[in-house]
Amino acid sequence: MRLKRVVPVVVSLCCATASAEAPRDREVYITLGSDAAGTVRSSLRGGSAPTLVREANGVSVLKLAETQLSDVSSIMHDKYHRCAGFMAHDTQEEALAALTPAQPTQSLVSYTLDNAPVVNALFSGLQEASIRSTITQLSSYTNRYYNNSTGGTQAASYLQGIWAGYANGRSDVTVELYTHSSWTQPSVIATITGTVFPNEVVVIGGHLDSIQQYASSPSTALAPGADDDASGVATLSEVFRVAMAKGYKPARTVKFMAYAAEEVGLLGSKAIAQAHKAANVNVVGVLQLDMTNYRGSTVEVSLVTDNTNAAQNAFLGSLIDTYTGYSRANIACGYGCSDHAAWHAQGYPASMPFEARYDLGEENPNIHKASDTLANSTDGTNWGTANHALKFARIGAAYLAELGKGGLPGMPTDTVDPTVSLTAPASGATVIGTTNITATANDNVGVSRVEFLVNGAVKGTAFSSPYSYAWDSRTVANGTHTVAAKAYDSAGNTATSATHEVRVANVSxxxxxxxxxxxxxxxxxxxxxxxxxxxxxxxxxxxxxxxxxxxxxxxxxxxxxxxxxxxxxxxxxxxxxxxxxxxxxxxxxxxxxxxxxxxxxxxxxxxxxxxxxxxxxxxxxxxxxxxxxxxxxxxxxxxxxxxxxxxxxxxxxxxxxxxxxxxxxxxxxxxxxxxxxxxxx
Missing domain, CATH: 2.70.50 (Coagulation Factor XIII; Chain A, domain 1)
Structure with missing residues (x-):
């Protein structure tokens, strides 16, 4: 017999009010790769072993005490080189829902490389010294633990302050603390509103918290976290700094995020990703920067292939090859290994470039320890620099410019409309069942998408040539209807084809x-x-x-x-x-x-x-x-x-x-x- 309990959960994009330090003895649930579930259950120290609730699709649900989350993080890092390697959930229902493979919640955008002037301009402003300075500051706190009322919140306040300074009062930019009701440390979000497609959102993120492995008191233990993940946050912070300094205005809305509570189950990014999905936000791409400043492999960049989006990964690989020439390899890092997995779980396309061959254990050996300092970071030759992180800043800047599109002050403005023609069905045609609506489109820079309209309403979208949409005419009543196509370029210029009248004659x-x-x-x-x-x-x-x-x-x-x-x-x-x-x-x-x-x-x-x-x-x-x-x-x-x-x-x-x-x-x-x-x- 099945017994079910339904717990209503309301998630909002509005920031909640942070509470006092949350109770630490409550039961929580985690999802993690089934390959690691047995090890966690047998190895966990303190309290009773977690209870296995259910397993499906290579993922297991465990029930345990909240006080054991930091130990799970340590076990996952020590045994499987995963960080955090699991997702934490407040309810069993939420954890069970995570067993289901993610389904995309939005259409993929057109991936094009046509914004080189902006990429190169952003590259020219990136500075190793600036990244190094941010790493130094973030790693100066005793720790940035998610439930620490000092270092964890101080680091967030520091970051909000410098990001607000970079924005310098721009009316199209907001910088805010995204507070969470169940723990102390807030996340930090900087938003640049898009000029052309403000409802299409690009996210670039890293995690703000740090943790010391197997510490008896994680909230007081020394955890500078210079590489994990002050380096990733400093890298994306540098991309934001240069974007503001150059006056960059993206076509799509771009959000820079420093997540709280990654080390204890991706809690911050999970809450934010769930809130975006609940609000039907069209997040068209997510880039995660987690550990960017330790080169432990011969290759310079490793691209994570699991719990990521294959199409966006190919786009990211093309960015790296075209704009940087960095050597790269593909790796798998396991279930929930960083915040990209939280977005992937909500159906959003996410990617993660990493500093070393994670799957071969070539990442920084000092992470989750008191020795994770800037002095122990290397570009493969020099120690104590941010040279390796600078490479990831270039990758982040290229991703920003080519997915966010848009331009810089003084750059030529694209004012040329695309052209579009409807090629089928012919005007006056009789259609039954499913028929293809097809079009040709061209632009002086590049067509970003073609929409297909029936009676003036958008019914389908194509992002690359040949532009086509399979229209089921049985979704409308028999009689005369109009079809047309509308083309867009990345500057927001549009053109609509001539309208064709067709006669629908289905028998139903x-x-x-x-x-x-x-x-x-x-x-x-x-x-x-x-x-x-x-x-x-x-x-x-x-x-x-x-x-x-x-x-x-x-x-x-x-x-x-x-x-x-x-x-x-x-x-x-x-x-x-x-x-x-x-x-x-x-x-x-x-x-x-x-x-x-x-x-x-x-x-x-x-x-x-x-x-x-x-x-x-x-x-x-x-x-x-x-x-x-x-x-x-x-x-x-x-x-x-x-x-x-x-x-x-x-x-x-x-x-x-x-x-x-x-x-x-x-x-x-x-x-x-x-x-x-x-x-x-």
């Missing part, structure tokens, strides 16, 4: 309940058969009308749990891909709308078809079986080819238990089956 049918076959049926041959709301609910949960909505009333639904908390099959739709009527040999799309459990990885959707729905005992053929990746209400789709047969049906079986399907009627108290019957001509 909504199903009705058939008392003979005891489920929803579309009795006339058409292009679509849709259950509408007739399948909503599961058995007595909801309740579901005409339950169980399976052919001849076979295969009863489970009736345990709560509607819209536990599993249910909510709607089913079948439609031909080309928009013509159902016929043997036609490819059809099946769309099943389900309500998945909080941990969707524990569920499974099985889709079947039968070619003879009128048979007393229909034969069911499996189309596909899918484990959901998203909790709550969402739609899962697949395609198959219609066989011969005048009366056909599809079955959606949504069930608790992600084992492979054994039949089209798996019994279970949370399981729901619905059959949709339709006519094939």
């Amino acid at each position: 049918t909504s199903g009705t309940y058939d008392s003979t076959y005891k489920t929803v049926r579309c009795s006339a041959a058409a292009a679509t058969c849709d259950s509408g709301t007739l399948f909503n609910g599961r058995g007595t949960r909801g309740p579901e009308l005409n339950t169980p909505n399976t052919l001849r009333g076979t295969c009863k639904d489970g009736s345990t749990g709560t509607y819209r908390s536990d599993e249910s099959m909510e709607a089913l739709k079948v439609s031909t891909v080309d928009g013509s009527n159902f016929a043997a040999g036609k490819q059809v799309k099946v769309e099943a709308t389900v309500f998945a459990y909080l941990n969707p990885a524990s569920d499974r959707l099985d889709l079947y078809y039968t070619a003879n729905a009128t048979a007393t005992t229909p034969t069911w053929t499996l189309i596909t079986s899918v484990v959901p990746t998203t909790a709550n209400l969402h739609t899962i789709s697949t395609t198959y080819t219609l066989p011969s047969g005048a009366n056909q049906a599809v079955r959606a079986q949504f069930r608790y238990g992600n084992t492979a399907p054994t039949s089209a009627c798996v019994s279970g108290e949370y399981n729901d089956r619905d059959d949709l019957m339709f006519t094939v001509q």
